[in-house]
Amino acid sequence: MADLATYILTASGLVFFIAGTVGLIRFPDTFSRLHALTKADNLGLGLIAGGVAFQTETWAQLAMLTLIWVLALLAAGTVAQLVARAALSTPEQK
Amino acid sequence: MSAALDLALCALILGVGLASMAGRGVFRAAIFFITYGLLVAIGWARLGAYDVALAEAAIGSGLTGVLLLAAHGRLRRLRAAAESLSRFNLPAAIAGGGVALSFGWAWFALPVPRAPDLTYALPQAGVGNPVTAVLLNFRAWDTLVESIVLLAALIGVWMMARDADWDAPLGLRYHARPSGVLASFGRILPPVGLIFGVYLVWAGAESTGGAFQGGTVLAAVGLVAMMAGIMRPPRVAQGAWRAALVLGPVVFLGSGLAGAALGAGFLTLPEALAKPAILTIEAALTVSIAVTLALLVLGPPDEGGQQA
Known part of the structure; x- marks a missing residue:
């Protein structure tokens, strides 16, 4: 049962990662690429962390998985804002 | 299954390493270098060397990557623009290839050192x-x-x-x-x-x-x-x-x-x-x-x- 949950959650996480990567490659400008990268990939990471959470043995491992996801969310959100602002001030850069 | 993972990892490490050296532009090379370090860290973790994996991820990839990016930023400000990088540097290629070949030779030719027995020490x-x-x-x-x-x-x-x-x-x-x-x-x-x-x-x-x-x-x-x-x-x-x-x-x-x-x-x-x-x-x-x-x-x- 736990294995099944892991399979389903990590597989759907991978789908979001693939979608995010396709967006990163295919979208035309920095802002839409950031949109693909941060939103889809963070959801994918959350789903993968949720899937792996079914394999943890202790609460400490679960807490660390959660911490990893929260820190990645925080860093991705911040970096996306900074990259977007830098892209606004130098529009011609690809 | 894990052999497939290891093979894919090896291919990725080699590919990203090549991309880091062969790509044009310092910025691109630095980004590929950071990715390369993260992949190598996963490789160390696969080998069970978690201390080395952490050090590679933190210092080899993270810190060195930031240093390279900072250097790129300074170069660009000085307009000593990095794009003067020549596309193919023959002496560097020969030197790098030579080092790689001699490591390969050493791996096959030298006797495997006996790991010191730490049980007593x-x-x-x-x-x-x-x-x-x-x-x-x-x-x-x-x-x-x-x-x-x-x-x-x-x-x-x-x-x-x-x-x-x-x-x-x-x-x-x-x-x-x-x-x-x-x-x-x-x-x-x-x-x-x-x-x-x-x-x-x-x-x-x-x-x-x-x-x-x-x-x-x-x-x-x-x-x-x-x-x-x-x-x-x-x-x-x-x-x-x-x-x-x-x-x-x-x-x-x-x-x-x-x-x-x-x-x-x-x-x-x-x-x-x-x-x-x-x-x-x-x-x-x-x-x-x-x-x-x-x-x-x-x-x-x-x-x-x-x-x-």
Whole structure:
């Protein structure tokens, strides 16, 4: 049962990662690429962390998985804002 | 299944390594280099060398990557634009290929060294993590010199400063809007990062971790705080920062001399004192490594340069 949950959650996480990567490659400008990268990939990471959470043995491992996801969310959100602002001030850069 | 994963990982490492060298432009090369370091870290983890994996991810990929990107930024500002990089550098290719070939030859031709048996030595080392035992007890000499090399590198960076800038705060001026995302990030991250960095050092005695890995995390925390405008960058002349820079090597050397004075020999730790001695050296080394790495990334004092 736990294995099944892991399979389903990590597989759907991978789908979001693939979608995010396709967006990163295919979208035309920095802002839409950031949109693909941060939103889809963070959801994918959350789903993968949720899937792996079914394999943890202790609460400490679960807490660390959660911490990893929260820190990645925080860093991705911040970096996306900074990259977007830098892209606004130098529009011609690809 | 795991063989497929390992094969894919090897292919990715080789591919990204090639992309890092063959791509045009310094920025692209630096980004591929960072990716390469992360993949190599996963490779080390697959081999069970978690200490090396952490060090590779933190220092090899993270810190070196930031240094390369900072260098790229400075080059671009000086308009010594990196794009003058020639597409194919024959001497470098020959030298790199030669090194790779000789390593390959050594792998096949030289006898496999017998791994020293740590079963008897490790209980006397004072710590349970064999990597820490080797780094700070059995081969303390290497680690001592490494910590001094870091210091020498920082002095080298400082020598690039203009005389007029010498009293200025280190690094470029960072502007963070007081209520912007970076300022918030700079407030949220340090508490977590401090705990994690200190945990890595403390855990290094018995399991994965150590002064270099923990020190890198602490350096990153300090850098984020400085970029967010929460912490003021130090100046060269500030005594407390200079003391923090030399604390690790001084404590390390001092304990080595104390070992000699006690009759055990230079850098040899008596068994009874090994654990407290190693923990003291590691704590001091962590402070110095964290400060040195952070100041290396900040760069020389530079009043004229502006950072967006």
